[in-house]
Amino acid sequence: MAASTSNAASRPRILTGDTPTHTGLHLGHWVGSLENRVRLQDEYDCFFLLANMHAYTTLAEEPARIRANTLGILRDWLAAGIDPDRSTIVLQTEIPAIAELTWFFAMLLPFNRVMGNPTIKTEIELKNLGDTYSFGFPMYAVGQCADILAFRPELVPVGEDQEAHIEMCRAVAGKFNQVYCGVGNRVPPEEHVKAGGVFPVPKAKLGRVSRLIGIDGVNKMSKSLGNAIFLFDSAAEVKKKVGKIFTGRQSPTEPGKPDNVLMQFCDAFLPAARAAELRDKYVRGDNIGDGHIKMELTDAINVLLEPMRQRRAKLETAEGEAMLVDLLKVHTRRANAVAEETLAMAKKAMKLDYFPRSLGF
Ligand code: ATP
Ligand code: MG
Numbered sequence: 633m634a635a636s637t638s639n640a641a642s643r644p645r646i647l648t649g650d651t652p653t654h655t656g657l658h659l660g661h662w663v664g665s666l667e668n669r670v671r672l673q674d675e676y677d678c679f680f681l682l683a684n685m686h687a688y689t690t691l692a693e694e695p696a697r698i699r700a701n702t703l704g705i706l707r708d709w710l711a712a713g714i715d716p717d718r719s720t721i722v723l724q725t726e727i728p729a730i731a732e733l734t735w736f737f738a739m740l741l742p743f744n745r746v747m748g749n750p751t752i753k754t755e756i757e758l759k760n761l762g763d764t765y766s767f768g769f770p771m772y773a774v775g776q777c778a779d780i781l782a783f784r785p786e787l788v789p790v791g792e793d794q795e796a797h798i799e800m801c802r803a804v805a806g807k808f809n810q811v812y813c814g815v816g817n818r819v820p821p822e823e824h825v826k827a828g829g830v831f832p833v834p835k836a837k838l839g840r841v842s843r844l845i846g847i848d849g850v851n852k853m854s855k856s857l858g859n860a861i862f863l864f865d866s867a868a869e870v871k872k873k874v875g876k877i878f879t880g881r882q883s884p885t886e887p888g889k890p891d892n893v894l895m896q897f898c899d900a901f902l903p904a905a906r907a908a909e910l911r912d913k914y915v916r917g918d919n920i921g922d923g924h925i926k927m928e929l930t931d932a933i934n935v936l937l938e939p940m941r942q943r944r945a946k947l948e949t950a951e952g953e954a955m956l957v958d959l960l961k962v963h964t965r966r967a968n969a970v971a972e973e974t975l976a977m978a979k980k981a982m983k984l985d986y987f988p989r990s991l992g993f
Contacts, residue, residue, distance in 0.1 A: 645785040646672060647834075649681025649722065652701035653691065654855035656864045657708045659933070660844040663900050664791030668839050670713040672789065678719035679783045679967065682706060685724045685731075686776070689769045690759070706956055708863050711944035720970075721963040724779065728991070729971035733778035733978065734771070740807045741777075741800065746770050751796045759856055777801040781808075781831050782971040788834050792842035793852060798834070805831035812981040830977045841900045849878040849893040864944055867934045874930045877922075884921035888914040894925055901932045 648665060650657060657666065672678065682705060687698045706721065714721075724730060746752070752770050755761070761769065780788055780801050788798055802821065809815040809829030821833035843852050846859025853860050861873045879892050889895070890911055898907040910928075913920045946952060968991055979985050 643675065643677040644787070645679065645783055646676040646787045646789060647679045647681060647722075647780050647783040647785040648789045649683050649724075649779065650705050651683040652687045652698055652705050654860075654862075655701050655704035656862050657705060657712070658853055658855060658860035658862050659900070660791065660846070660853035660860065662712070662863065662936075663841040663844050664839040665789045666709075666712050668789040668837060669719075672787075673715055673718045676787065679722050679785065679970070680709060680714060680719055681722040681724055681779050683724050683772075683776075683779065686772045689766055689772045690761070692766065692768075703953060703956055706960070707944050707947045707952075708940075710947060711940040712863065716959055716963065720966050721960060722779075722783075722967040723960050723964050726960075726964045727782065727967055727971050729968070729975035730775070730778045730782050732975060733782055734775045736978065736982065737777045737781075737804045737808070738771070738774045740804055740811065741774060745800070745803075746773055749773050749796050749800060751793055754793070758851065758854070773797055773800060774804075777804045780834060781805055782974050783967075784830075784832055784970075784974055785834050786832055787837045789837040789839065791839060791844075791852075795836055795838075798836040802833045802835075805829075805833045808978070808981075809833075812978075830974070830981050841896070844900060845893045845896055847873050847877045847893075849880075861933065863937060863940050865937070866941075867938070870933050870937065871930045874926045874933065875923075877926065879922055881922055883917075884919050884924075885917045887917040888922075890915045894922060894929075897929050898925065901929055901936065 646669070648669060650661065669678065669680065682702050684698055684702045687701065691698055702723075709721070710716070747770055749770075752773055756765060756769075776797050777800060780798075781804070788794075788801075790798060806815075806821060806824065808831055809824045809827075810817055813829045815824050815827045815829045819827045825832050845851070846853035846857060847861065848857075848859040851857055851859060861870060865873065874897075877893055877897065879888065879894050881888050895907075895911055895914065898910050902910070910920070910925060912918075914925070947956065972991060976985070976988070
C-alpha cells in the first residue's frame with residue numbers, strides 16, 4: 633500500500649501509540665485516544681507508534697507473543713479507521729534513532745524522577761511486578777520521551793494515565809533545548825523552537841473520556857488487568873462482559889451513584905441526552921435496574937464495534953498478514969526519514985556531528 637506524504641510538511645505533527653502487551657485494543661483505548669487519532673488525521677501529520685520494544689520490558693521471554701500482539705494492534709488500528717495513506721505507522725524496533733535518543737535523554741533525567749513517576753509506581757503495583765521487574769521496565773518511561781521527541785510533534789493524544797509521562801517528556805525537551813541549544817530558562821515552552829531549540833515542548837491531548845474504568849468497576853480498563861472489553865470481542869462476548877459490570881447496587885429502586893462505572897459507560901457510549909436521562913432516573917432510584925441499562929449499553933457498543941469487526945476479519949487472513957508486513961516496511965522508511973533528521977539535529981546540538989550518516993534507504 634502506498635503511503636502518500638502529500639502536504640504532510642504543512643500540517644503540525646502528532647505522535648502517539650500503544651504497547652503490544654495484548655493481541656488487541658479495548659474500549660478504553662477507543663475513548664481515551666484512538667477516537668481522537670482517527671478524527672485528527674486530516675488536520676495533523678500523524679505518527680502512530682507500535683511500542684514493541686516496550687512490550688519486552690515485561691514480556692522479554694515471549695517474543696512470539698509480542699510479534700502476534702504487534703500485528704494484532706495494527707489490525708485494530710486499521711479496523712478502527714487509522715488510514716495508512718494519510719498517517720505513518722512507526723514500528724519502534726526499526727527506528728534506531730529512538731534507542732539512541734533514549735540514552736541521551738536518560739542522562740538529562742534524574743534517576744529519582746524516573747523511579748518516582750506515578751504511572752510507573754501504579755503499574756508496578758497493579759501488574760504485581762513487586763521488586764522483580766527488569767532494569768528496562770522503568771527505562772520505558774525515558775524511552776517514551778524519545779518515541780515522542782524523535783518526531784518533534786506538537787500534540788500527544790493519550791489517556792490520563794499517561795499525563796505523568798508527557799510531563800517528563802516536556803521536561804526533557806525543555807532541558808535539552810536549554811543545555812544544548814542555548815534556549816534561556818525564561819523562554820516559555822511554546823517558544824522553544826523559535827528560540828533555537830531542537831525539540832518542540834509537546835502537549836498531551838486527553839480524549840473524550842480520559843480514564844475509562846474496567847468492568848471490575850474499580851481499576852482503569854487495561855489490557856493487562858482482565859477487566860477490558862476488546863474492540864475484537866464478539867457481540868456475545870460484549871453482552872457477557874457488560875453483564876459483569878459491577879456496581880454493588882441491589883435493586884432498581886436503590887438510588888445509584890451518579891459517577892459509578894455504569895454511568896461512566898453511559899456517558900462514553902450513549903448519546904449525551906440519553907445518558908443524562910438515564911442518570912436522572914438512576915440517581916433517584918426511579919425503578920431502573922442495572923440490567924436494563926446494561927442491555928442498552930450492549931446494543932450501543934455493538935453498533936460501534938460491528939464495522940470494526942468486519943474490517944478486522946478481512947485482515948485476519950494470510951494475505952492480510954503479508955499486506956501488514958509490507959505496510960510496515962514502507963512506513964518504517966518514512967518514519968526513519970523524520971527520526972534520522974531529528975537525531976542529526978540533536979547530535980549537532982550536542983557536538984556529535986563528526987560526519988553525516990545514513991541508514992541506506
Ligand atoms: P497495559 O496494561 O499494557 O499498560 P493499557 O491498557 O494501559 O495496557 P497502553 O498501551 O498502556 O494500554 O495505552 C495506550 C493508550 O491508551 C495510552 O494513551 C493510554 O493512556 C490510553 N488508555 C489505556 N487505557 C485507557 C483507559 N482505560 N481509559 C482511557 N485511556 C486509556
Ligand atoms: Mg498502560
